[in-house]
Amino acid sequence: MDKTETEMPSSISRIIDKYKDFIKTKDASVIFYGLLVFLLVITIIGFRSQNLTFNITLLIFASLYIAAIYLCISLGLSMTYKLLDFANFAHAEYFIIGAYTAIMWNMINDYRDPVFMDIFIVIVLGFIAAGLVAILGDILVFKPLRKLNSSSETLMISSIGWGIIIRNVVSVFFGAGVVYFRWVETKNIRIKSVRVGGADFSTSVVYGLNVEYLIAILVTIFMVIALFYVLAKTKMGKALRATSDNISLAESSGIKTDRMINITWFIGGGLAGVSGVLFGLSSPIFPTSGFIYLLPAFAVVVLGGIGSLKGSVVAAVIIAFSQNLSVSYLSWLEGPLDRSGLIAYQRVLPFVILIIVILIKPQGLYGGDLDE
Amino acid sequence: MSNILEIKNLYKYFGGIRAIDNLSMQVRENSLTALIGPNGCGKSTLFNVISGVLKADSGSIKFNGTELIGLQPNEINHLGLSRTFQDTKLFQNLTVVENMMLPPKHQKGEKLINIFKSKEKVDEMETELLDKALDILDLLEIRHMGYEYTKNLSGGQSKLVDLARILMSDPKMLLLDEPTAGVNPALTEKLFQKIFEMKNKLNLTVMIIEHDMDVIMRDEVDYVFVSNLGNIVAQGIPKEVQKNKDVIEAYLGK
Amino acid sequence: MxxxxxxxxxxxxxxxxxxxxxxxxxxxxxxxxxxxxxxxxxxxxxxxxxxxxxxxxxxxxxxxxxxxxxxxxxxxxxxxxxxxxxxPYSLFMVEALLFIVFYTLLALSLNVGNGLTGIVNFGVVAQVTVGAVVTGLLSVRGMPIFFAFIWGILGAAIFSGLIAMTTLRLKDDYFAIVSITIGEIFRQFLNTEPSLRARPGSNKLTTPGILDIPQPLAGFYNSTLINIAFFDWMNYRLFLGFIGAFIVLIALLIVNVIYYSPYGRLLKSIREDELVTNVYGKEVFKYKVIIMMISGLIAGAGGAMLAWIFLVITPENFLPLTTFFAWTAFIIGGRGNNKGMIVGSIIFVLLQRASRLLDNADSLFMRGLNSFVKFANPEAPSVSISYLQLIVVGAVLILFLRFSPRGMLPEEAYRPEIRGKKLPRAGSQAKSVQTEELDNNAQTNNKGDNNL
Incomplete structure (x- = not known):
């Protein structure tokens, strides 16, 4: 053996370790508060230039609406991720199933003007359709692979494949173009709002709130409460939680884990389907619109902590608000930076949050310690 | 004889659970030491902390006078401290010989530039390593499985290959984590004989984890530590320990 | 006899x-x-x-x-x-060749990263983007194409190394999510950053994209080859395919050397068990960063190839779908087998493109399909064959993962004979070591521990 060679210093990993320790320990708060101060300074500069404005009511409702969509997708994603230990990249396609179910309902009824009741029928139908497709996906794709003891990597790749199949089957039947849910007309509720910033600093304005936004927010709140109730109070919910904590332990204590897995898929897929319906009420639908929400949903899941529904709620609100706030900042900054199109970066913000969270606190806000 | 491994006031917590709680111990050079204790008493955690897989919360571990706390697992291995795992972690899709040719230190082929620039030297070293691997397989009398995929081996064979693999890195000290776990009882004795033989032939210090007390109570074992709840409750030569009340309590419960 | x-x-x-x-x-x-x-x-x-x-x-x-x-x-x-x-199919075949070259490079990059080292890289398209954009931008701005290409692949390698250094410590699935996200961020950059828009001679472009990217050896081809009678059947696209095949060959040679070396063995052990490799004295992290850089190098070359194939690159060229296609070619070919990457890409590209031959609105198949779709949804636009392609590709991938996870050309066992070296044999067993013999051994050994 060549003894003259010196011991290999593990320099790179040492440096990285130090840098990670630096972030993980007390200095993380320094960075956090530093960022806060920076934001504050930027905000003051913006207000002084009279070009940075926030419409408070718009901000709140638009953020809650986006949070509702993100949350509905990510709840199911989080549940299946925790239960089966793989990231399901096909989850966003269940969103599409829900949205197109609503379109189908429209078609079946010969495009009569939907009455208010229709929305609830469509939500239920969307839930069931998307839930069934999710179960179908498990039966066709994931269950056979689990039986083969495939790695999570294999499951992830096959989930991408499954997602592409769903998306293109939808495209075959509906085309790749934009379709709309024929809601009579966009109804507005006119409510008062305050615009902060600008010449007078605070102006009272009237803001037309979309009824669809309100419906989406209320339905989501109802569903989240229902889900929490089912998981916390019912026998089935307890069995579900036991299964997702430790699948083999649950199996040995007499829980039918196969059934629990199917129920989880049904609920998870169904929630994503409902978010598709809610989204379709106010926005045009196309087959790839699900994929757009996939990565933000991952951001919500990771920030909240995988498997933590409470975390998902908090994370969805945080990400939605920061995304909407960033719109104001970015559109203001287009002036001083002499750039146009900067506002498009609001789409990137959830991605950036996702990466930062994974680097600094991979267990998320409410997740358990991943080291153990 | 001097102490090769000295552990002082070692702590390791998992959340609220004390896995290692103020543990101190010394291992003499060229001895065969056993660490026994019931399941879940932190034996494997101790090995993980020594080998750098887990970070200790506080305390000191000195190997040949070098502080191990804060070193990476690969650096600890380079100091001459090599370990096995309880669930024999062989590289399943590689052959036995390939498994064994991984651990040697300072291989020429470990540098990307060498495999393009000085191919002859790399090949030369490979031949050397192969000869060495086959010699060790000869010592353990398992040369015939040299080109076998390790996923095709039985439990006992895997344990032997595991042993062969850590011998490849010329260690000064071996940490063997339950070398007989999952092995046919009839072969346990044979496996132990191999370990003793290796230890004497290659002048090694060996530390063995066992949860089965009877296996360890034999003349070849120089010293026994009994651990319970993350601490050493008794130590001594096997015969002394066998009579110790604390040990019996740890094993049979309160 | x-x-x-x-x-x-x-x-x-x-x-x-x-x-x-x-x-x-x-x-x-x-x-x-x-x-x-x-x-x-x-x-x-x-x-x-x-x-x-x-x-x-x-x-x-x-x-x-x-x-x-x-x-x-x-x-x-x-x-x-x-x-x-x-x-009339010759055009189809030339285009197929170009894309086979492209996907072979991507699959080879995945084979280094995943097949050899076990890194779950879902960000192939990010590496491709860097390679394509750097090559495209520099050559549009007037740098000789060869140097632009070198900068492109180096850029992709450096970028991959940086990503690896910051995120490779994560769990596999986290790395997968982060890598796919970085690809999307890059696409957004390409969409919005004015500095990433260019065409020769002008810097102000209102739409995203790099236009009129010069192609390699186009001058040489036009001045020389076109005059030689032997090459009368050649057109520039085909010539470009040969250039690409040459790049593939070089990449294959480099990867093969790594593959059958002690270095490759080390990487395989990382794939099998990272922790054990680290405990046995190897600095796993360092190797993973280096391997990500090599994979970036190869995927970057694929990116440059893409720029030359399309002449124009826009954000739509870098959808996450490309990553998925690369994985499909990789899985079909056989994880861990370099030769398999060629086979996998050929099968994948033909599978994906052959359906274009059916793309005739009057064919029986398309008429049948369209009437079925119209029956379900009277408002449906006529079916585009590209949806069917994607369904087929997705289904083939899932079927492979389920029924043939090792792929068309399964990974080969390491035999030192591969490197042309004869080994000392065990004294008792003078016979040559062959697979079937080992298999027999394995069967007898598995019956009990008596052989020990």
């Missing part, structure tokens, strides 16, 4: 394979020239090829079988290429 010697002469290529492939070639040539039905010839040849693939004989090592499969696939492709030269 005579039988034995024939077998010896034919060794190591099995006679069955030879016969089967000769028959397939013969059929194809016959049909092309006698019956003038190329499509039928290709289909029959494909059947013969399938026959070759499902053959399984224990007497031949995995390596031999793999080599035959590679040979059969590549020769069949080239043969089809030559036969279809003067038909």
């Amino acid at each position: 005579s039988k034995l010697s024939i077998n010896k002469i034919l060794d190591p290529i099995r006679i069955d394979y030879k016969i089967a492939s000769s028959i397939s070639f013969a059929i194809m040539i016959l049909f092309t020239f006698a019956i003038k039905n190329t499509l039928l010839a290709i289909i029959l040849n494909a059947i013969a090829l399938v026959y070759i693939y499902i053959q399984n004989d224990q007497n031949y090592t995995e390596k031999t079988v793999n080599n035959i499969k590679l040979l059969a696939t590549v020769t069949n492709f080239l043969l089809a290429f030559i036969i279809l030269k003067d038909t």
Whole structure:
């Protein structure tokens, strides 16, 4: 053996370790508060230039609406991720199933003007359709692979494949173009709002709130409460939680884990389907619109902590608000930076949050310690 | 004889659970030491902390006078401290010989530039390593499985290959984590004989984890530590320990 | 006696394979020239090829079988290429060749990262983006194409190294999510950043994209090759395909050297068990960063190839779908087998593009499908074949993962003989070490521990 060679210093990993320790320990708060101060300074500069404005009511409702969509997708994603230990990249396609179910309902009824009741029928139908497709996906794709003891990597790749199949089957039947849910007309509720910033600093304005936004927010709140109730109070919910904590332990204590897995898929897929319906009420639908929400949903899941529904709620609100706030900042900054199109970066913000969270606190806000 | 491994006031917590709680111990050079204790008493955690897989919360571990706390697992291995795992972690899709040719230190082929620039030297070293691997397989009398995929081996064979693999890195000290776990009882004795033989032939210090007390109570074992709840409750030569009340309590419960 | 010697002469290529492939070639040539039905010839040849693939004989090592499969696939492709030269399908074949080159590079990059080292890289398209954009931008701004290409692949390698350094410590699935996210961020940059828009001679572009990217050796081709009679059948696209094939060859040689070296063995142990490799004295992290850089190098070359194929790059060229396609070619070819990457890409590209041959609104198939769709949804626009392609690709991938996870050309066992070195044999067993012998050993050994 060549003894003259010196011991290999593990320099790179040492440096990285130090840098990670630096972030993980007390200095993380320094960075956090530093960022806060920076934001504050930027905000003051913006207000002084009279070009940075926030419409408070718009901000709140638009953020809650986006949070509702993100949350509905990510709840199911989080549940299946925790239960089966793989990231399901096909989850966003269940969103599409829900949205197109609503379109189908429209078609079946010969495009009569939907009455208010229709929305609830469509939500239920969307839930069931998307839930069934999710179960179908498990039966066709994931269950056979689990039986083969495939790695999570294999499951992830096959989930991408499954997602592409769903998306293109939808495209075959509906085309790749934009379709709309024929809601009579966009109804507005006119409510008062305050615009902060600008010449007078605070102006009272009237803001037309979309009824669809309100419906989406209320339905989501109802569903989240229902889900929490089912998981916390019912026998089935307890069995579900036991299964997702430790699948083999649950199996040995007499829980039918196969059934629990199917129920989880049904609920998870169904929630994503409902978010598709809610989204379709106010926005045009196309087959790839699900994929757009996939990565933000991952951001919500990771920030909240995988498997933590409470975390998902908090994370969805945080990400939605920061995304909407960033719109104001970015559109203001287009002036001083002499750039146009900067506002498009609001789409990137959830991605950036996702990466930062994974680097600094991979267990998320409410997740358990991943080291153990 | 001097102490090769000295552990002082070692702590390791998992959340609220004390896995290692103020543990101190010394291992003499060229001895065969056993660490026994019931399941879940932190034996494997101790090995993980020594080998750098887990970070200790506080305390000191000195190997040949070098502080191990804060070193990476690969650096600890380079100091001459090599370990096995309880669930024999062989590289399943590689052959036995390939498994064994991984651990040697300072291989020429470990540098990307060498495999393009000085191919002859790399090949030369490979031949050397192969000869060495086959010699060790000869010592353990398992040369015939040299080109076998390790996923095709039985439990006992895997344990032997595991042993062969850590011998490849010329260690000064071996940490063997339950070398007989999952092995046919009839072969346990044979496996132990191999370990003793290796230890004497290659002048090694060996530390063995066992949860089965009877296996360890034999003349070849120089010293026994009994651990319970993350601490050493008794130590001594096997015969002394066998009579110790604390040990019996740890094993049979309160 | 005579039988034995024939077998010896034919060794190591099995006679069955030879016969089967000769028959397939013969059929194809016959049909092309006698019956003038190329499509039928290709289909029959494909059947013969399938026959070759499902053959399984224990007497031949995995390596031999793999080599035959590679040979059969590549020769069949080239043969089809030559036969279809003067038909309306020649354009299709040239485009197929270009994309085979592209996906071979991507699959090879994945093979280094995942097949060899076990890194779950879902950000292939990010590496491709860097390679394509750097090559495109620099050559549009006037840098010689060769240097632009070098900067492109180096840029992709450096970028991959940086990503690896910050995120490779994560769990596999987290790394997968982060890598796919970085690809999307890059696409957004390409969409919005004015500095990433260019065309020769002008800097102000209102739409995203890099236009009129110069192609390699175009001047040389125009001035020299076009005048040589021998190359009269060549057009520039085909020439570009050969340039790409040359790049693939170099990448393959480099990766092969790594693969069958102690370095490759180390990487394989990282794939098998990162922790154990680290405990046995190897600095896993360092190797993973280096390997990500090499994978970036190769994927970056793929990116440059993409820029040359399209001449124009826009954000739509870098959808996450590309990553998925690369994974499909990689899985079909066989994880951990470099030769498999060529086979996988050929199969994938033909699978994906062959359906274009069916893309005729009047064909029975399309009419049937359209009327079915119209029945379900009267408002549906007529079906585009590209959806069907994607469904087929997704289904094939899932079927492979389920029924043949090792792929078309499974990973080969390491034998030191591969590097042309004879080994000292165990004294008791003087016979040569062969797969089947080992398999027998394994079976007897598994019966009990008595062999110990």
